Amino acid sequence: MSNKQSKTIPRRAYLKGAGAMGAIGVAGLSGCLSGGEGGSGGGGDGNTLEILHGWTGGDGKEAADALFGAFEEEYPDIDLDENPIGGGGNQTLDQTVANRLQSNDPPSSFAGWPGANLQQYEGVLGDIEEDVWNEANLKDAHAPEAVEACQFDDGFSAVPIGSHRMNDLFYNVEVVEQAGVDPSSLTDVNALIDAFDAVNTQTEATPFAMSLAPWSILQTWAVTMLGTQGFEAYTNFIEGNGDEAAVRATFETLGQMLENYINADAASVDFTEVNQRIMSGDAAFIHQGNWVAGAYINEGLEYGTEWDAVRFPGTDGMYGLHIDSFIYPGENPSPEETATFMRFAGGETAQVQFNQYKGSIPTRQEVPTDEFNAYLTDTIEDFQNATEKPPTLAHGLAVPQSTQSELEGVLNQNFADPFDVDAATQGFMDTV
Amino acid sequence: MKRVLAFLRRRRDESRARTDGGSTESRSTARRWLDNDFVRSAPFWGPPFLLMGFFVYAAIGWNFLLSLTDYTGFGGADYSSLDFENYRRLFEDPAIWEATRNTFVLLVVFTITCLLIGLGLAILLDRQVRFGRGFRTIYLLPFALSFIVTAQFWRWMYNVNDGIVNQFVGIFGIGPYNWLGNPQIVLGAVIFALVWQFSGYTMVIYLAALRSIPTDQYEASRVDGASTLRMYRRVIIPQLRPAMVSASVTLVLFALKAFDFLYAVFGGYRPRQGADILATKMVREAFGQSQWAYGSAIAIALFVLSLAVIAPYLYNQYTRGNL
Structure with missing residues (x-):
């Protein structure tokens, strides 16, 4: 403002006026907000079946295509809008879902x-x-653990589509042979650490390929606890009755492995990058969910001769349980179509179509295994014969999402190089 | 709008068109009010202010209100019981202190380093070096790239095993360092990458200011026998103050937006230990854990922090009569 004008109106008056206008704006917007909250979202004819998922690439996309393709074939009249949302693991998907549910537009x-x-x-x-579980008789068809996982609030809110195994230890056969290690003889974690030493001395390869992403440390922590402290100690921990000595011992063992035997860049690479090193022979062992097997198969590597898997030492007879599912929001925009889809997803066709490409296995029992590769066939067999199926800590089954996130925070803060056993133990005990 | 203006003008003219020397005391209050410059100018500055008030300040106000609730999960916020519980939690959360410290360090170190390097580059380029234009483009280029792209570059360059940074320091027999993995150095590594991206921008701002200084002043100080160093220190750099102030405000704002960079480098909103800033913590609490109210409280803390940094600038402008 020039001085000439400020003779007639001081600039303070403008500021005051502006302030007043701003206040009006604030009031106006808050009015809008409170008025708008109850607004209906979505719209449309209510018949489009919209499904959000995170399978945007690789085997996930192939699996999703197979699943939705089979659905469309069986129900050509239903207008399907499948909406893959990728990025940041499932972060972007989860956020989109949260926003949609938040704004009443599920x-x-x-x-x-x-x-x-x-x-x-x-x-x-x-x-x-x-509408889904009873009508399609899914309760008897699926494994009891999967049935239980989908229960919520005295009812059912999800349908399982498949399961990954969490307690497999994968390895490059050639590297391991070169180190003179026989993975099937590894009965406890100490033997595994000896094997790491052998790889270190006999080969150029990294003994234990690892990404220090918090969720990745968490899943390896869980399997280490299962392997060293047993199923009961693990169950006690996830139920909130954890024994501090068991938690501490797990951290000590894990610390020993992570401090001495992993790749130097573990803190800044993700699991797909380290998994490449198993395939290229630059690393010997990796612990991951069995989604990594999909990468080996896609790469054309031979199961049993080029790569192989054993149960993480100490977890023989267990099946580390992970489940993917479709979740059903209330105030559903297409209740009938969604129920049809959910019944389909729990059925044999969908489970076989989806899982054979996804590298996971059906939670449905007694499905024909002829569509599955040798590795998955073995896994299905183990699933059916497993004595214990500990739910995964790092993938939503065992603890609520907020607890899981806090556990990851504790690991990121205290156990992602450097490794502070005391602080991490304290953090875990305080969180769960 | 035109009609309103014409109407206002007519009213004004009516009241002014008294050529008989009669006084205007008889004007009604309403007319006097309409005649007011403030009211007459309102159609021009009013709409932008309403929009700003609506979309910026109302959002901040609403965010503050949210931070007083205990809104988590789905469903709506309950505005009936408001308290400062989330702020108490904020003060007791050690992770917040660490994030605040990192945010502050990032803000200060990044801004000062960018200003210094930008100034150095601008002076060098202003001295008519050969290929000056080419260098200018090269220095400015990183600024044109998005955070997502540069973050990916730095991820590769900082790789422990085969990153170029470790190859380089290896020449001098040091390292390799785990730049993005070691909590002691990760923040430094992030700041370095950000400085690389933004010092070109400060260079351009300084360069424009340098170019606007008349050559007489260089010549006069030469004639008076000043050395180059003395000339810059005593004559030229003091004149760059306005450029420095505006550049630092922009840099501070970019530093607060380092979220994008961290998100891209660490593949999510949970950066490595030692590199967590308030922005990432806020998003993690709000969108990762659905702790909407707590996230809002962190947002307010971040807002206050940035106000605190900007306040001296605003005050400076105010005392100079620019506000």
Whole structure:
């Protein structure tokens, strides 16, 4: 403002006026907000079946294509809008789902973990026990653990689509042979550490390929606890009755492995990058969910002769349980179509179509295994014969999402190089 | 709008068109009010202010209100019981202190380093070096790239095993360092990458200011026998103050937006220990854990922090009569 004008109106007057206008703006917007909250979202004819999922590339995309292709073939009249949302693991998907649910504009269904993970959606999920579970008789068809995981609020809010195994230790056969190690003889974690030493001395390869992403440390921590402290100690921990000595011992063992035997760049690479090193022979062992097997198969590597898997030492007879599912939001935009889809997803066709490409196995029992590769066939067999199926800590089954996130925070802060056993133990005991 | 203006003008003219020397005391209050410059100018500055008030300040106000609730998960916020619980939690959360410290360090070190390097480059380029234009483009280029792209570059360059940074320091027999993995150095590594990206921008700002200084002043100080160093220190650099102030405000704002860079480098909103800033913590709490109210409280803390940094600038402008 020039001085000439400020003779007639001081610039303070403008500021005051501006302030007043701003206040009006604030009042106006808050009016809008409170008025707009109850607004209906979505719209449309209510018949489009919209499904959000995170399978955007690789085997995930192939699996999703197979699943939705089979669905469209069986129900050509249903207008399907499958909406893959990739990026940041499932971060972007979860955020989109959260925003949609938040703004009262839920999709028909979305892919996510069942179990304790469902707790975060308290109040916005619907019950499909009658329309889906009873009608398609899924309760008897699926493994009891999967049935239990999909229960929520005295009803059912999800349908399992497949399961990855969490307690497999994968290895490059050639490297391991060169080191003179026989993986099938590794009965406890100490033997595994000896094997790491052998790889270190006999070969150029990294003994234990690892990404220090918090979720990755968490899943390896869980399997280490299962392997060293046993199923009961693990169950006690996830139920909130953890024994501090067991937690500490797990951290000590894990620390020993992570401090001495992993790749130097573990803190800044993701699991796909380190998994490459198993395939290229630059690393010997890796612990991951069995989704990594998909990469070996896609790369054309031979199961049993080029790569192989054993149970993580100490977890023989267990099946580390991970479940993917479709979750059913309440106030569903297409209740009938969604129920049809959910019944389909729990059925044999969908489970076989999806899992054979995804590298996971059906949670449905007694499915024909002829469509599955040798590795998955073995896994299905183990799933059916497993004495214990500990739910995964790092993928929503065992603890609610907020707890899982806090555990990851503790690891990121205290156990992602440098490794502070005391602080991490304290953090875990305080969190769960 | 035109009609409103015409109407206002007519009213004004009516009241002014008294050529008989009669006084204007009889004007009604309403007319006097309409005649006011403030009211007459309102149609021009009013709409932008309403929009700003609506979309910026109202959002901040609403965010503050949210931070007083205990809004988590889904469903709506309950505005009936408001308290400062989230702020108490903020003060007791050690992770917040660490994030605040990192944010502050990032802000200060990044801004000062960018200003210094930008100034150095601008002076060098202003001295008519050969290929000056080419260098200018090269220095400015990183600024044109998005955070996502540069973050990917630095991820590769900082790789422990085969990154070029370790290859380089290896020549001098040091390293290799785990730049993005070691909590002691990760923040430094992030700041370095950001400085690389933004010092070109400060260079351009300084260069424009340098070019606007008349050559007489260089010549006069030469004639008076000043050395080059003395000339810059006593004559030229003091005149760059306005450029420095505006560049530092922009840099501070970019530093607060380092979220994008961290998100891209660490593949998510959980950066490595030692590199967590308030922005990443805020998003993690709000969108990762659905702790909307707590996330809002962190947002307010971040807002206050940036106000604290900007306040001296605003005050400076105010005392100079620019505000």
